[in-house]
Amino acid sequence: MRLLNAAELLDIWEAGRVVTPSRRSLLLLSAVYPEEREVLANMPIGGLNARLLRLRVQLFGSTLNCLASCPECNAPIEAAFGIDGLLSHAIEPMPEENATHSLTHEGYTVDFRLPTAADLLAIVDKPSTKAAGGLVERLIDKSLHQGEVVSTPELPGQVLEALERQISELDPLAHIELNLTCPECRNDWLEVFHVIDFLWLEVGNMAKRLLFEVARLASAFGWSEREILALSPERRRSYLELLEV
Numbered sequence: 276m277r278l279l280n281a282a283e284l285l286d287i288w289e290a291g292r293v294v295t296p297s298r299r300s301l302l303l304l305s306a307v308y309p310e311e312r313e314v315l316a317n318m319p320i321g322g323l324n325a326r327l328l329r330l331r332v333q334l335f336g337s338t339l340n341c342l343a344s345c346p347e348c349n350a351p352i353e354a355a356f357g358i359d360g361l362l363s364h365a366i367e368p369m370p371e372e373n374a375t376h377s378l379t380h381e382g383y384t385v386d387f388r389l390p391t392a393a394d395l396l397a398i399v400d401k402p403s404t405k406a407a408g409g410l411v412e413r414l415i416d417k418s419l420h421q422g423e424v425v426s427t428p429e430l431p432g433q434v435l436e437a438l439e440r441q442i443s444e445l446d447p448l449a450h451i452e453l454n455l456t457c458p459e460c461r462n463d464w465l466e467v468f469h470v471i472d473f474l475w476l477e478v479g480n481m482a483k484r485l486l487f488e489v490a491r492l493a494s495a496f497g498w499s500e501r502e503i504l505a506l507s508p509e510r511r512r513s514y515l516e517l518l519e520v
């Protein structure tokens with residue numbers, strides 16, 4: 276993974292402001308893994324999430340501090356999670372070519388592949404009621420029942436549920452859930468953790484801090500944005516401290 280400099284981080288943040296989370300993931304990851312730019316969109320989602328988690332460690336450290344509220348008593352919860360623990364579930368090496376897998380359940384055989392960012396981008400404009408079905412259609416290559424081909428809309432619900440379970444087992448980092456406990460009422464629940472949404476908030480905060488630093492230093496010293504962003508973070512901070520004196 277290569278390091279992002281301040282100017283690149285601002286460019287990515289600007290380009291990612293009005294796009295979907297999948298596009299944001301691809302923007303960030305193609306900048307830090309340029310050698311994988313061509314394959315990222317067709318990599319299983321868990322592979323992208325593992326890379327986003329590693330980028331998060333590089334940019335902001337390995338502890339996730341999460342805020343949530345208890346679904347039972349509404350108490351605010353603060354919890355810390357180590358990214359190393361989440362990454363221990365990563366399947367690696369994640370195949371670049373998305374392989375075909377097979378599920379056998381209740382007499383049905385379903386050939387399928389794991390969902391990718393390209394799949395999520397393909398269904399993003401569909402209404403939510405049709406999006407899930409659209410995704411399943413894209414993932415299933417062929418289904419058979421007693422030797423007869425079965426179309427995806429004809430598959431029984433329990434086969435689709437088994438398929439969902441198998442996808443989670445094959446790519447555990449595609450859907451991350453954090454185990455939270457309420458300190459007030461001891462209620463336990465699983466909170467879905469969207470890596471890109473969490474990371475994007477942090478990237479946004481960092482971008483706004485950088486813009487503040489540029490504005491402050493430019494107005495004090497007359498330097499250009501490019502000159503200020505080329506300074507090391509320590510050098511920028513030292514100049515800002517001079518202005519506070």
Ligand SMILES: [Zn+2]
Binds near residue numbers: 345460
């Ligand atoms: Zn509670």
